[in-house]
Amino acid sequence: MRLSRSLLPTLKETPAEAQIASHRLMLRAGLVRQTASGIYAWLPAGYRVLQNIARIVREEQDAIGTQEMLMPTIQPAELWRQSGRYDAYGPEMLRLKDRHERELLYGPTNEEMITDIFRQSVKSYRELPQMLYHIQWKFRDEVRPRFGVMRGREFLMKDAYSFDLDYSGAVASYRKMMLSYMRIFQRMGVKAIPMEAESGPIGGNLSHEFIILAPTGESEVFYDAAFEAMDFSSGTFSHTSDEDLERFFVQMTTPYAATDEKHDTAAWASVAEKRQGRGIEVGHIFYFGTKYSEPMGLTVAGRDGSKVVPHMGSYGVGVSRLVGALIEAHHDDAGIIWPDSVAPFKxxxxxxxxxxxxxxxxxxxxxxxxxxxxxxxxxxxxxxxxxxxxxxxxxxxxxxxxxxxxxxxxxxxxxxxxxxxxxxxxxxxxxxxx
Amino acid sequence: MRLSRSLLPTLKETPAEAQIASHRLMLRAGLVRQTASGIYAWLPAGYRVLQNIARIVREEQDAIGTQEMLMPTIQPAELWRQSGRYDAYGPEMLRLKDRHERELLYGPTNEEMITDIFRQSVKSYRELPQMLYHIQWKFRDEVRPRFGVMRGREFLMKDAYSFDLDYSGAVASYRKMMLSYMRIFQRMGVKAIPMEAESGPIGGNLSHEFIILAPTGESEVFYDAAFEAMDFSSGTFSHTSDEDLERFFVQMTTPYAATDEKHDTAAWASVAEKRQGRGIEVGHIFYFGTKYSEPMGLTVAGRDGSKVVPHMGSYGVGVSRLVGALIEAHHDDAGIIWPDSVAPFKxxxxxxxxxxxxxxxxxxxxxxxxxxxxxxxxxxxxxxxxxxxxxxxxxxxxxxxxxxxxxxxxxxxxxxxxxxxxxxxxxxxxxxxx
CATH class of the missing domain: 3.40.50.800 (Anticodon-binding domain)
Known part of the structure; x- marks a missing residue:
C-alpha cells in the first residue's frame, strides 16, 4: 500500500482514554478506531494483523483435523433455554427481539448451537470422533469495556468443539487441541504456558488456560524454567500418535505453572529453576463431558445399537484479543515490534x-x-x-x-x-x- | 476431508420448506442448516464455497487498489441519526439496546460508519482518492425470510466505498469498480450483465445492478447478444488507464440490457441480436455524491486551502447470496455442478x-x-x-x-x-x- 493514499492515520498524541500500552499503540499506529464503547473498526493495517493471526489459527486447527464451519452471530433464545443457560447468563448477554417479537441473542459462545446442529446431523458411532471450529464475532456486554480490543464488547473468537464416544476419546481430543494451541502461539512468536484452570460453571474436570508472557501483562505468573526451552514445531510431536500425545501432555502438565490467583507457595518452594513474570490469558480449553449433549438429547447409535451420549469439549482462542496481547509482548518506547508471522507488512x-x-x-x-x-x-x-x-x-x-x-x-x-x-x-x- | 468423519450430512429427501433449486440443493448437499428463521449455519463444505467466493471478491477488489478493512456488526443509532436514516429505515433494521439502555443496531450497510471514520482520519486532498471495502455479516429483518441464503436475514456482503475530490474522480472510481465486478463474476463462471438501476432513496445519478444469468433466476431479462462474447480477464482492460476505463464503460452501457421491470419495448425492437433469459441480482453499485459527506460534515482541505466535500459511491456484492445464485446458474436434476473456482473440493x-x-x-x-x-x-x-x-x-x-x-x-x-x-x-x- 501507498501510505499517502491509505487509511493509516497515525497519531502523534497518546489518546487520553487508553490506559495500557497495546491500546495506546493500536490507536496511535492507526490499527483500529472505536465506533461505540468497546466496539472497534479495524482499519487496513490492523485488519491485516487480525487476518494473519486468524490464518495461523486456521492452519494449525486444520492440521489436527478440525473442520472449519461458520455459525451465525444471532441465535434463538430457545436454544439456550434447552441447556438452562438463558436465565443463568447475566447481563453480559446481549438480548434482542426481532420484528415478530421473537427472542434472540448475540452469541457469546456456541456450545448450544453446535450441539443442536450435531444432533440433527450425526447418527452413528461410525461418524465419531469429530472436531469442528469457527472464527466468528461474539458479543459480551461488559459493564465497563476498556483496554481496547483486549476487553472489547464485539470480539473475534475461534471456538472449537469436540465430540467423542467416551472419556478416553475426549482426552485424546483435548490433548490434540493443547498441542495445536502450543503451535499456534509459538508461530506468533510468543511463549505460552498452559495453566490448570477451574472448570467453573461450565463443568467437567479438565481445563487449562493459556497464558502468554508479556512484561506488561495483566497478571503475575510463576513457572518452572523448563517451559522456556520447549519446542512444538511440527515434527516434535505427532498429533496422530497416542504415545506422542501422552508424552506431550506430561511435559505440559508436570512442571509448575500458576497465576497469582492460584499460586501455591508450598509447591513453588520445590521448583528448582524458578521464573516469575507477567502474562495475558489468550486461550482456554475445557472438557465438559455430557453437560450439553445430555440435556439437549444428543445421542448416536453405539456399536451394539444402544444409545451413546457423546462427550464434548470446547476450545477457545481470543483472536482479536491476541492483537493486543502480541503488542503487550512486543513493543518498546518507540512503538510496536511485530513478529514477522503476523506483521501487516513485511x-x-x-x-x-x-x-x-x-x-x-x-x-x-x-x-x-x-x-x-x-x-x-x-x-x-x-x-x-x-x-x-x-x-x-x-x-x-x-x-x-x-x-x-x-x-x-x-x-x-x-x-x-x-x-x-x-x-x-x-x-x-x-x-x-x- | 474424510466423509465418514465429516459434518457433511446429505439428505435423500427434499426438505418441504425449500421452494427454489438452490435452497433445496444447499440443504440436501449438507452445505447449510437453518438455526432460526432466515439465519443459517454454514457447515464445512458450504463454508469452503463461501470462502472461495470471498477470496475471489477480495483478490479482484485488491487488484484495483481497494483497501480491505473490517467494520463491526453492531453500530450506534446516533450515527444513523446524523444522516437522517435512523427514522427513515423501516422495520427491516434490527434495533437493540445494551445494558445501559444505549440504542444500537445490527448494521444493514455502512455508509454512515465509513463516513465517520473517514472524517476523523483524512484531512487533505493529497490523501484522495481512496477506496475501502469490508466483507462483513449484515442483518436485514425480513418479514418473511425465504429462498434460503438468497434472502436470509443474517447475510454476508462485500461493501466498498469510494472517496473522490470531484465528480470526474468519482466516475473513474465507479468505472474501476464496474470492471472489478465483471472480473469477479467471470472468475466465478457466470455471465453477469450490468443494468441501469434507479438510484432510489440512496440518491445520486449513476447506478447499476449486476444480474447473472441463471435458467431458474428470479427475474426475466432482455439483453443484446453483444454481452455474450465479452471478456474481462486481466489484460483486456487496464484499471489505471482512463482510455481503457472509458472504452470499457461504453462497451458495458451501450448494448441493450434490462429486467422486465424496466423493459423498454421500443428500444428492444431495434436490437439486432436479441437474447432473453432469467437472471439474479448479485451486486449493485451507486454514485451518490455528497449525500453522506455533506450532512455528516466530512471535508478535506483542497489544493487552495478551501474546504472540499468529497464525492462518494458505494458498491455491494452479495457474498452469501452468490452461493445460492451460482447454484441456480449451475445445477441439473442430480444436483449441484460447481464451477472449478468456487468448488468446496477439486x-x-x-x-x-x-x-x-x-x-x-x-x-x-x-x-x-x-x-x-x-x-x-x-x-x-x-x-x-x-x-x-x-x-x-x-x-x-x-x-x-x-x-x-x-x-x-x-x-x-x-x-x-x-x-x-x-x-x-x-x-x-x-x-x-x-
Missing part, C-alpha cells in the same frame, strides 16, 4: 526525498517487487516523521531510500526488533528480507 | 469397495496427493449412494476407485459438468485434474 519503504527522480524510481521498483507485502511511505514528509511512524507501526524491516545511497545503488535496511542497520545493494534487498 | 475420491486392501491403498494415496483439496468418500456405503452423493454435492471431478481398475492400476475420472468419463493411469490423475 517491510516499509521509506522514501527520504519524495520527488527526487532516483529515489522515487528505486522506491517504485522495490514496491513492485514486494507485490503488496510492503508499505510504501510516499508522503511528502520529513525523514524524521517517516522514521518515527515506521517505528510506531512496527514493520519488521525498514528499507530506507535516500539520495546518497541511491547514487551508489544502495539502500539502508533496518531491523526493527534489534535496531540493527546495514547498507545493502538494491539487487539484494528482497533476498535479505525473504 | 475432486471426490469414491472408494467403491471400502475395506478392500488395493482400493483402500489407492484412495489413501490419492487423498494424500490432493493435500486437503479432495473429499474422500470412505463410508461403508453402496456404490450407488456414493455416486448419487457426489453428483448431488457437485464436485468438478469424481475419481472412481474400484477393484477391477485397481488391479490394472487405473481409476475412472468423471467430469461432473459434462458427464464425460475416462480411464486414467493412477500416476496421471493429479496432472489431469490440475
Amino acid at each position: 517491510a516499509a519503504i521509506l522514501n527520504l526525498k519524495q520527488g527526487d527522480a532516483a529515489c522515487d524510481k528505486i522506491c517504485e521498483d522495490l514496491y513492485a517487487q514486494f507485490a503488496g507485502n510492503a508499505l510504501y511511505d510516499d508522503r511528502e514528509e520529513r525523514a524524521g516523521v517517516k522514521f518515527a511512524d515506521a517505528d510506531l507501526m512496527g514493520h519488521p524491516w525498514q528499507i530506507v531510500v535516500g539520495p546518497r545511497g541511491a547514487a551508489a545503488g544502495k539502500v539502508e535496511l533496518k531491523r526493527r526488533a534489534t535496531g540493527e542497520r546495514q547498507d545493502v545493494d538494491l539487487a539484494g534487498v528482497l533476498a535479505r528480507i525473504g | 475432486a471426490a475420491i469414491l472408494n467403491l469397495k471400502q475395506g478392500d486392501a488395493a482400493c483402500d491403498k489407492i484412495c489413501e494415496d490419492l487423498y494424500a496427493q490432493f493435500a486437503g483439496n479432495a473429499l474422500y468418500d470412505d463410508r461403508e456405503e453402496r456404490a450407488g449412494v456414493k455416486f448419487a452423493d457426489a453428483d448431488l454435492m457437485g464436485h468438478p471431478w469424481q475419481i472412481v476407485v474400484g477393484p477391477r481398475g485397481a488391479a490394472a492400476g487405473k481409476v475412472e475420472l468423471k467430469r461432473r459438468a459434462t458427464g464425460e468419463r475416462q480411464d486414467v493411469d493412477l500416476a496421471g490423475v493429479l496432472a489431469r485434474i490440475g
